[in-house]
Amino acid sequence: MTLLETRARTGAMARINPVAKLGASALIAVPLILTLDMVSAAVALALECVLFLFAGIGWREFWVRTWPVWLAAPLTGVTIALYGEASGTVYFEWFLVHISDGSLALAGATTLRVLAIALPSVVLFITVDPTDLADGLAQTWRLPARFVLGALAGLRMVGLFVDDWRALELARRARGVADRGRIRRFLGMAFALLVLSIRRGAKLSTAMEARGFGASTRRAWARPARFGGQEWMLLLIGAVISASAIAAAVATGTWNFILGPG
Incomplete structure (x- = not known):
């Protein structure tokens, strides 16, 4: 268990049912997926920043976890600015590259849209x-317990992949075969890791079956999952953010329903 994971469980959001976090993320994302305009994305992002203050995470952890989003959003905007649909004044044109008022507006809206959709999902999770x-x-959600527990067991094993990879690398170095061709070494280690994973999965499956995880009878749960006031409040906040973003875009006339005609 890492230090970041330990601190995260003490935050204000740690006690909320993860299903509510899934729902809140969906409520925020769906309206932003249906439109491409700067106003709705900017309003949603501003309201989300207020929500982040109550997430119970430090600024260092926030930047460590979300830096890929901050990197991907501007890169997406640059691509749209260069290759987006040209309209209005054209500032630069060469082959397939067209930088214009329209492409720059789309780039800004896309950048804010990526941030508004991705950041709450990362922070909540x-x-x-x-x-x-x-x-x-x-x-x-009443999903099949066998499927859920199997996925949980597999997810818990993901952390072992890194340790296995390091162990394989050290073993190959000890045998003097670690420096012969990077591609060949990578393929050999990947195959060895695949074999180890299959063996571990078979052993884990047998152990879980022996403990009754695959039984057809109704199972009991050590920790009941409650869905109460806090969960409904988080869903309400997600709905308010979405409604505010939509209302602002419609009021300013910038709402751009991307699935509509034209």
Whole structure:
């Protein structure tokens, strides 16, 4: 368990059912997916920043977890600015590259849209424990327990891949075969890791079956997944953010329903 994971579980969002976090992320994302305009994305992002203050995570952790989003959003905007649909004044044109008022407006809207959709999902799921998520999916959404517990067991094993990879690398170095061709070395280690994963999965499956995880009878849960006031409040906040973004875009006349005609 890392230091970031330990701190995340003490935050304000740690006690909320992960299913509610899934729902809130969906409520925020769906309206932004249906439109491409700067106003709705900017309003949603501004309201989300207020929500982040109550997530119970430090600024260092926030930047460490979200830096890929901050990197991907501007890169997406640059691509749209260069290759987006040209309209209005054209500032630069060469082959397929067209930089114009229209492409720059689309670039700004796309950048804000990526940030508004991705950031709340990342921040909300920083505080999600895999076991709590499995409990919520099985008890709240009534998903099959066998599928949920199998996915949880597999997710718990992901962290072992890094340790296995390092162990394989050290073993190959000890045998003097670690410096012969990077591609060949990578393929050999990947195959060895695949074999180890299959063996571990078979052993884990047998152990779970022996403990009754695959039984057809109704199972009990060690930690009940509750869905109460806090969860409904988070869903309400997500709905308010979406409604505010839509209302602002419609009021300013910038609402651009991308699935509509034309």
